[in-house]
Amino acid sequence: xxxxxVWFMLVGALLPxxxxxxxxxxxxxxWLQHIHIPLILVMGTYWYAVSAATxxxxxCVGLLASFFLHRWWNSRYLLLFSAGxxxxxxxxxxxxxxxxxxxxxTMPENWWGLGGLTGDGCPLAGVPINVTTLTYI
Numbered sequence: 001x002x003x004x005x006v007w008f009m010l011v012g013a014l015l016p017x018x019x020x021x022x023x024x025x026x027x028x029x030x031w032l033q034h035i036h037i038p039l040i041l042v043m044g045t046y047w048y049a050v051s052a053a054t055x056x057x058x059x060c061v062g063l064l065a066s067f068f069l070h071r072w073w074n075s076r077y078l079l080l081f082s083a084g085x086x087x088x089x090x091x092x093x094x095x096x097x098x099x100x101x102x103x104x105x106t107m108p109e110n111w112w113g114l115g116g117l118t119g120d121g122c123p124l125a126g127v128p129i130n131v132t133t134l135t136y137i
Contacts, residue, residue: 069081
């Protein structure tokens, strides 16, 4: 069943060389030098476990740090910024656990962030739709 996944190991090994050659052949396109295929493929494995809002937040913070803050800050400060964001998120998790969850405090059942009936943040996901004709049942 999972035999085709073996081919993706070969694709993951060859794609960095492809973008390296493209960067050499087209030096006027500087964005080709900034593509990091192993990072893209590893981040693709995290998508099944997080919501769309988390991916959008990662994208916004990453673009902000890569394109806008890099012009004014040195790369050393961006590393500190990334470490600070990670420490802030972990501190919030620890705080939420010890202050809320450990004491039995739960979120309200009808809060919009819980995702409604399906729990995935999409309230229309529970709507029955005929997939072949894309009409409501």
